[in-house]
Each structure stands twice: as C-alpha cells, then as structure tokens.
Amino acid sequence: xxxxxxxxxxxxxxxxxxxxxxxxxxxxxxxxxTEANIALSPRHWEVITYLQNExxxxxxxxxxxxxxxxxxxxxxxxxxxxxAPLKTATKIAGIPKPASCI
Amino acid sequence: xxxxxxxxxxxxxxxxxxxxxxxxxxxxxxxxxxDERVEHxxxxxxxFLPFDIYQPEDIIKSIAEFxxxxxSLLIAKxxxxxxxxxxxxxxxxxxxxxxxxxxxxxxxxxxEEVEGMKGSEWHKSVFDFYTFEGSLxxxxxxxxxxxxxxxxxxxxxxxxxxxxxLEFSFLADSYxxxxxxxxxxxxxxVTPLSGAFTKPKATxxxxxxxxxxxxxxxxxFAIAEVDNENKKIIDYGGRAISFDLLVTxxxxxxxxxxxxxxxxxxxxxxxxxxxxLQSQQYPNIFVLGDASNIPASKAGSVAHFEAEILTENIxxxxxxxxxxxxxxxxxxxxxxxxxxxxLLIDFNYTHExxxxxxxxxxxxxxRLLKESRINHMGxxxxxxxxxxxxxxxTHIPFVSATMQExxxxxx
Ligand SMILES: Cc1cc2nc3c(=O)[nH]c(=O)nc-3n(C[C@H](O)[C@H](O)[C@H](O)COP(=O)(O)OP(=O)(O)OC[C@H]3O[C@@H](n4cnc5c(N)ncnc54)[C@H](O)[C@@H]3O)c2cc1C
Numbered sequence: 385x386x387x388x389x390x391x392x393x394x395x396x397x398x399x400x401x402x403x404x405x406x407x408x409x410x411x412x413x414x415x416x417x418t419e420a421n422i423a424l425s426p427r428h429w430e431v432i433t434y435l436q437n438e439x440x441x442x443x444x445x446x447x448x449x450x451x452x453x454x455x456x457x458x459x460x461x462x463x464x465x466x467x468a469p470l471k472t473a474t475k476i477a478g479i480p481k482p483a484s485c486i
Numbered sequence: 487x488x489x490x491x492x493x494x495x496x497x498x499x500x501x502x503x504x505x506x507x508x509x510x511x512x513x514x515x516x517x518x519x520x521d522e523r524v525e526h527x528x529x530x531x532x533x534f535l536p537f538d539i540y541q542p543e544d545i546i547k548s549i550a551e552f553x554x555x556x557x558s559l560l561i562a563k564x565x566x567x568x569x570x571x572x573x574x575x576x577x578x579x580x581x582x583x584x585x586x587x588x589x590x591x592x593x594x595x596x597x598e599e600v601e602g603m604k605g606s607e608w609h610k611s612v613f614d615f616y617t618f619e620g621s622l623x624x625x626x627x628x629x630x631x632x633x634x635x636x637x638x639x640x641x642x643x644x645x646x647x648x649x650x651x652l653e654f655s656f657l658a659d660s661y662x663x664x665x666x667x668x669x670x671x672x673x674x675x676v677t678p679l680s681g682a683f684t685k686p687k688a689t690x691x692x693x694x695x696x697x698x699x700x701x702x703x704x705x706x707f708a709i710a711e712v713d714n715e716n717k718k719i720i721d722y723g724g725r726a727i728s729f730d731l732l733v734t735x736x737x738x739x740x741x742x743x744x745x746x747x748x749x750x751x752x753x754x755x756x757x758x759x760x761x762x763l764q765s766q767q768y769p770n771i772f773v774l775g776d777a778s779n780i781p782a783s784k785a786g787s788v789a790h791f792e793a794e795i796l797t798e799n800i801x802x803x804x805x806x807x808x809x810x811x812x813x814x815x816x817x818x819x820x821x822x823x824x825x826x827x828x829l830l831i832d833f834n835y836t837h838e839x840x841x842x843x844x845x846x847x848x849x850x851x852x853r854l855l856k857e858s859r860i861n862h863m864g865x866x867x868x869x870x871x872x873x874x875x876x877x878x879x880t881h882i883p884f885v886s887a888t889m890q891e892x893x894x895x896x897x
Binding site: 446447449458466468483 | 752
C-alpha cells in the first residue's frame with residue numbers, strides 16, 4: 385500500500401515496512417522514527433547504517449548477531465530502540481523485517 | 487575403494503545410511519557412519535515423557551539396530567573435520583580419510599548461553615525438555631508439583647521443532663485438567679517472537695487455541711538472565727516475569743566440532759545451499775538435518791524430505807552431473823493440542839501453513855490447520871512411522887518430498 389510521509393509517497397507492506405529501499409532517505413527515516421516515538425541521535429544513525437549495510441550484504445539479522453557486532457551490545461540496542469529493537473530499527477532503516485526462521 | 491563418511495547416526499544420518507546402502511555400488515564405495523552414542527532417541531517423545539504419556543522404553547532403541555548391513559558403524563566422538571585435507575579427526579586422534587562427507591550431527595541445547603539459566607535452580611524449578619535427562623527430571627517434578635506459575639519459554643530462534651513449546655503448553659493444560667488442578671496453575675507462553683508462531687495464518691489459529699485454553703502469551707521477550715534467587719526471568723528491556731516452574735527451550739546450537747573445524751556460523755550451523763544441500767564451502771561435503779543453516783524447520787520430517795533429494799544429488803555428484811536445486815523447505819508437522827486432538831501443518835520456504843486437506847486434496851483424511859482427533863492419531867502413529875519407515879528411508883506413500891500446492895486454501 386502507499387503511504388505519505390515526509391512529503392513523499394512510499395510503498396509499505398501491511399506491517400508498515402518499506403518494500404522498496406530506493407524510496408528511503410534520511411527524512412523518511414526521521415519520520416518513521418517519529419511514528420515510533422524515537423528521536424534519532426547520532427548513535428541511532430550508526431546502528432541504522434550498520435543494519436542497512438548488513439542487509440545489503442545479505443546477512444541475516446538477529447539480536448544475537450547485533451550483540452556480537454562490536455557496535456552496540458544488546459542492552460544499548462534496547463535503550464536506543466525500546467521493546468522490540470530489531471523490528472523497530474529495521475522499519476526505520478527501510479529494510480525488511482528480519483524473518484526469524486522456523 | 488572410495489570412502490563416504492556420515493557424521494552422526496541420529497534421524498538424518500541413519501536415513502542417509504539406509505538410502506545410500508541401496509543406491510551405491512558397495513564394491514566401489516565404502517560407507518561409514520560415526521556417532522558417539524549407542525542409543526537412538528525418538529526426540530519427539532521428549533514432549534510426551536513429562537506428562538507420563540510415553541515411558542522411557544518407548545523412545546529409546548539402539549543405534550546399531552537401524553544401521554543396515556554393508557555400512558560400518560563406528561562409535562566415537564568426532565573432534566573435527568579437516569576439510570582442506572578431506573580428513574575426519576576423532577577425539578582419540580585417529581584420522582579418517584573421506585572422498586565424500588555427509589554432516590548430520592544435529593543441534594543441541596546450550597543453556598549456558600543465558601546468564602543464570604544453568605544456575606542453582608537448574609532441574610529444580612528450571613527445566614528443559616529437549617534432552618532425555620531434562621524431560622525425565624521434569625516428569626518427576628510434575629508428578630509432585632502442587633501448582634503455581636508455569637512459564638513455557640523460548641530463548642531464541644531457531645529451535646528444533648519450533649511448535650514443540652506450544653504443544654507443551656497445550657498438553658500441560660490437559661494434564662492439569664486431568665489432575666483436577668488446572669485452577670491452581672497459571673500458564674504463560676513466553677516468546678521472543680511477536681506472536682505464537684512465525685507465519686500469520688498459523689499464528690492466528692494457534693493464538694485462538696491459547697486463548698481458548700486460558701494460556702497467556704508474553705511476546706517480544708528477549709531474555710537476558712534467569713534470576714534464580716527471586717525466580718524471575720528478565721529481558722534486555724528490563725521486563726521481568728516471575729515463575730514457580732520455568733520450562734525453557736534454551737538456545738539451540740550445532741555441535742562445537744563445527745567451530746573447531748571452521749565450518750560453522752555463530753550458532754555452529756553449517757552454511758549450506760538451501761536447494762541442493764551442498765556445503766557452501768566444500769563441494770564434497772553435504773549437510774542435512776538440524777546441523778545445516780538452511781531456513782527450514784529443524785524437524786525429522788524435514789530431514790526425511792531432504793534425504794530423498796540429497797540421495798539423488800549425491801549420485802549426481804559422484805557421476806559428475808550438475809546437482810538438482812530441488813529442496814523447497816518442505817515441512818510437515820503435527821501439533822498436539824491436548825485432549826486427544828492435534829493440528830497438522832504442511833508448508834515450505836515460500837508457502838505458509840494454511841487450511842486444507844492432506845494428503846489427498848479435498849479428501850484428507852487429515853485436516854490442515856484444524857484441530858481433529860484423526861490428526862492426533864496421526865501424531866501417535868508418527869512414532870511407529872519413525873521407527874519403521876522414516877529411519878529406514880522408506881518413502882511414505884502419497885507424501886512427496888516437495889510440497890504439494892493442491893488441496894490447500896491459499897488466498
Ligand atoms: C522435544 C522435541 C520434539 C520434537 N518433535 C518433533 C516432531 O513432532 N516431528 C518432527 O518431525 N521432529 C520433531 N523433533 C525434531 C527432530 O527430533 C529432529 O529434527 C531430528 O532428530 C534431527 O535429526 P538429525 O539427524 O539432524 O539430528 P539428531 O537426530 O539429533 O542426530 C545427531 C547425532 O549426531 C551425533 N553427534 C553430534 N555431535 C557429535 C560428535 N561430536 N561426535 C559424535 N557424534 C556426534 C549425536 O550423538 C546424534 O546421535 C523434535 C525434537 C525435540 C527435541
């Protein structure tokens with residue numbers, strides 16, 4: 385479905401994740417963060433950039449892997465993106481929600 | 487003479503030994519299978535043991551009983567794989583050369599991954615049921631437990647048989663009802679996922695059942711520690727849930743030997759091509775069952791479908807032909823829902839579990855994603871099928887290795 389945000393039209397799935405990363409830019413990220421009640425600090429941006437790079441390299445994202453990334457530990461990740469950090473952070477980053485395999 | 491070695495004589499390794507013994511020219515290929523244990527456990531039985539539905543003798547047989555003539559069984563602990571030199575190194579230092587290697591060393595629990603999990607309350611009020619010891623200790627605990635707060639908890643994904651903790655919750659509900667003490671027990675299902683399951687349609691059906699059975703759900707819970715003193719589990723966000731009895735599924739990992747061999751990912755699973763089952767690093771290594779990192783369920787039924795496809799690919803590899811990219815992630819799992827009923831789900835990499843009839847489209851007799859008694863009979867029959875057909879590599883009539891789309895209600 386289409387959604388208007390930060391003066392642009394983006395395409396998102398039913399859970400609100402961008403389906404086309406090309407539509408993402410920093411303003412869209414900011415606006416999505418505001419929707420999640422998060423004010424982005426430089427530290428948030430470091431994590432978002434890291435997630436986008438990992439995604440580009442086809443690395444399957446998990447909380448465990450982020451905890452071992454050397455960038456943030458899991459505690460800090462939770463402080464930055466409370467409750468469900470991986471889901472919130474990937475949504476703001478404009479990348480798909482990580483599929484936890486079954 | 488060339489040598490093919492299978493590592494692990496559990497569900498998947500035993501199936502491969504049986505398939506290959508039929509298919510290979512044993513004058514040309516010597517087949518060897520290695521396991522450190524002498525007992526073969528029917529792991530799905532660990533779910534029933536705590537509730538006194540199965541007894542230990544129902545689920546334990548000897549490994550040797552299922553290894554066919556013509557395949558040599560070696561009981562030894564494997565220390566590592568020296569893949570560049572095509573050698574398996576045993577714990578006693580012995581080195582075995584292979585031309586082709588099949589990894590089927592499975593997955594096991596690693597409670598030490600979470601602070602305090604294997605602490606002073608381990609097997610006192612904190613239990614697993616993914617090992618024989620844990621399951622038996624839990625049975626003894628449940629026999630005398632007077633009630634209180636029961637948490638059924640998943641540490642992190644992926645885990646073997648991802649529906650087992652849900653089944654445990656449903657069976658617990660039934661068990662306490664039978665013991666006329668359901669009103670004394672509060673059951674809560676605690677999961678790192680956002681809901682009862684990973685796929686939307688099945689989540690809906692399963693959450694409905696949880697609700698019906700008065701089982702609470704706490705989702706998005708990423709455990710940081712078990713507080714043994716105050717009997718609480720605490721997540722990274724600081725959320726705490728107290729318990730009288732904690733039944734947890736600890737982190738599941740592949741065997742440590744993968745780390746020693748430089749063959750595993752961060753959970754010791756072996757990076758594997760999800761369609762061909764060939765190792766991503768070495769062409770003469772193949773991986774099936776719980777040991778691989780493919781995004782399919784870690785289940786015996788999956789190993790069964792993989793074994794049919796892998797057998798063909800191994801023959802192709804030996805003949806220098808291109809591998810078939812055929813494995814589609816097909817899984818078929820019964821979900822025990824208590825009170826003599828069960829659900830059945832059938833799915834693959836791309837198709838989530840939906841409603842329908844199985845294995846005959848429109849007819850059944852089994853119903854997909856709906857509770858029924860006949861599904862429960864299917865679950866109980868699975869033990870017989872496991873010992874008498876699956877391990878022997880016998881094709882299950884009407885059930886194909888790749889998932890069938892007809893008979894299913896997709897949107
Ligand atoms: C509680 C529970 C319920 C389940 N319910 C179901 C169900 O209903 N349906 C279903 O389809 N599946 C179910 N499963 C999953 C199923 O049991 C597994 O997916 C299946 O057994 C995987 O087979 P495998 O051969 O990969 O691993 P395993 O059967 O675990 O075999 C691995 C073997 O490798 C050996 N090994 C490992 N490392 C070494 C080493 N270093 N040296 C020597 N030997 C080694 C081990 O001793 C073992 O024998 C359940 C599992 C559990 C725990």
